[in-house]
Structure formats: C-alpha cells, structure tokens
Amino acid sequence: MDNKLKVLISGTGFAGQGHADAFRAAGAEVVGIVGRTASVVSEVATKMAIPYFGTDWKQALKECQPDIVSIATPGGAHYEAITQAIEFGCHVFSDKPLTDSGDSAVEVYELAKQKNLKTAFASSFRYMPYIQYAKQLVADGLIGEPTEVECISHFNLERDIPFGWSHRKEDGGGRLNNNFTHMISIVTSVIGEKILSILGEVRDDLGKAPIVEGVHNFKKRRDFIPTDLNDPSLKWGESNVEWSYTVMAQLESPIATKPVSVLFKHGGLNPKYHENHIVFYGTEGAIFIEGHYGMGPLFIWDKNKEWKELALPQDIVDRQPKVNGDTERNWHYLVSEFVKDIKGEQVEPYQTFKEGSLYQQFIDLIRKNNNWTDVRHLQ
Structure with a gap:
C-alpha cells in the first residue's frame, strides 16, 4: 500500500x-x-x-x-x-x-x-548553516549573556525591475514582507522566540516601475528590464510599499537577565560598502557572520580580544539537504x-502560522510609521 x-x-x-x-x-x-x-x-x-x-x-x-x-x-x-x-x-x-x-x-x-x-x-533562512552554528555557540555560553544583535543589509536592487507583486502592498510586496520576515526568524532562532517590544519606520525610495508583460519567474525579472526607459509608450506602475526599513526590537532570552536589543537595518535599493552582516553581542564576546542572511563565514571575538574564524562543525554540514541554492x-x-x-x-x-500571523501584525504596526516624536518645539 x-x-x-x-x-x-x-x-x-x-x-x-x-x-x-x-x-x-x-x-x-x-x-x-x-x-x-x-x-x-x-x-x-x-x-x-x-x-x-x-x-x-x-x-x-x-x-x-x-x-x-x-x-x-x-x-x-x-x-x-x-x-x-x-x-x-x-x-x-x-x-x-x-x-x-x-x-x-x-x-x-x-x-x-x-x-x-x-x-x-x-x-526559513533560520536554517542557514552558520545561523544554526551561532545558535549552538550562544546556547553554549560562548559570548556570555547576549545583549545586542545587529542586522545590516543593503541589496542594491535594480530600480527598473518590472512592476509586479513586489511593488504592491495588497499583493504581499514590500521589504518587510520579503526580508524582515526572514531576519526576525533568524534572530529569534538564536536569541529566543519571545518578542517583547518593537518599533520601526519605513520608506518608499522607489516611487514607480515600468510595466512589462511576460514576467513569470520572479528570479528572472531582471531579464525584462526595458532597454529604453525613456520610451514615451512605456507605461509605469506606482509603488505603494517600503523599499527600506529600520526596526528595533527587544527579545527575551533564556540565558540573559535583561532584554536583548536588536537593530534591523535594510536598504533594498542602496549599495553596500562593507559586507552585509549579522552580529550577536554578549557580555563576554561576539559572533560576526558575513552575508545578509548569515551565509558566512563566521567569526568570534573571544577572551583573547581578537576575531577568529570558525569552521562549520561536521554535524551541521552533514544534516544540510544536498541541493543547490540557499533558498x-x-x-x-x-x-x-x-x-x-x-x-x-x-x-x-x-x-x-502562529509566527506568520505574529510577524504580519508587526509589519502592520511598523508600516504605520507613527513612532516619531516631534521635537521642533524644543529648538
């Protein structure tokens, strides 16, 4: 049977x-x-x-x-x-x-x-091998009590990618939906799943994108960028979602006495100068992982007060599915x-879906952009 x-x-x-x-x-x-x-x-x-x-x-x-x-x-x-x-x-x-x-x-x-x-x-980028290794190192007390996490990424996406679902809130577009969901999952997998508080702001740096027919595979959308963006017959669609965001959060960790501060800084259209990275700081050290989703390599700052690269343990390597591509x-x-x-x-x-619904509520809160305090009266 x-x-x-x-x-x-x-x-x-x-x-x-x-x-x-x-x-x-x-x-x-x-x-x-x-x-x-x-x-x-x-x-x-x-x-x-x-x-x-x-x-x-x-x-x-x-x-x-x-x-x-x-x-x-x-x-x-x-x-x-x-x-x-x-x-x-x-x-x-x-x-x-x-x-x-x-x-x-x-x-x-x-x-x-x-x-x-x-x-x-x-x-699912919480399953990246170096993220799994960081989770193990933090749990083993390598950095002491975790205190702070920093997630910095700039993607330099082409501004003229054809207009589609990624440009529209109602279609599930925006960098919060398609980047932040992975980033907060990565951080909670290492530090702890309980999120205590969150605030943030978003910005639409794009405004509009060319409308082009025939785009089906999201991975190949760059192939459809028009060669002549000044063509008067070209039609344009208006973006209504964020292409950059800054989010701060506080997480509870089972091995920390105080809430852990987290910074998520993402510029979808901005070029990077140094490597995108994720850093986990603690009372006794730090873990630095290159790459916006923790692709590696991984370095530790230990009691010798110097950065040292660590190779992936063989057991983490062995349990990775044998397929190409991180996604x-x-x-x-x-x-x-x-x-x-x-x-x-x-x-x-x-x-x-518990986490999926929670993250979507966070995104709604962040998109309200109402965390600013007007200080003009103080000047």
Missing part, C-alpha cells in the same frame, strides 16, 4: 517548483499544481511530471484530495487559497508573507488551530521537518 502524503501546489513560479522538489525529496507525492495561466501551468506540470494541473484551486482540491497544500504564490493571493484548503481539511505549508494583513493572518492561524491542522511558515536548501530543511511531524515523528519545533 502506498502511504505517501499527497501534496497539491499553488503557484507555478520559482517558489512553486522549489516547493514541489522539496516535498518530493521529503518522500511525499506531488499530485497536482495550480496556476493562474493555463499555458504556463501546463508547461510546468509537464516539465516536472506532475499528473494534475489546472487554474481552479477549489476544483483541484476536490479532484486531487491532498493531505497537504503548499502555498507558493505572492502573499496577496494566500488568504483565499489557505482558507479553502483548511476548510477542506488539509495541512498547509505557506511561503512568506502569510497574508497581506495582520487581521487576515490571525484569521487563517485561528482557523487552522480550530481544525486541528498542522501548518508551517517558511521564514531551496532551506525549503527542503523545513519541508522535511513538516512532513515528519505530520507522520507523527519527533521533530524540533519549527515556525507555524
């Missing part, structure tokens, strides 16, 4: 195909895939040997009878697909953001909880845990 869990995928782009590969690697059976465009979903299904394909999500749920659905579309399309899947009795794996608002994110979290269904939220590897890691949990196997805690 075939006891494989059956998976239905929503989304045909980079994420949808990546999720399908991850579930197959975890031993599940991808029985169907749904997309917006009939020709595209047919092409992807054929290429990936997925037996069922279509454009009607509710019909696909009925015909495929999945145990799990995987949501791999832009965030603005998540709410309806998730609620329908939950009502159908499916466990749900969702990419970030969970939805496009805190209220709707809380709604899908509560609905899944009422139905006693398992959920996974793919703010893909992290999906594989989380999907494997999710599938094992559904099967009743023992797994480490992973992020669910």
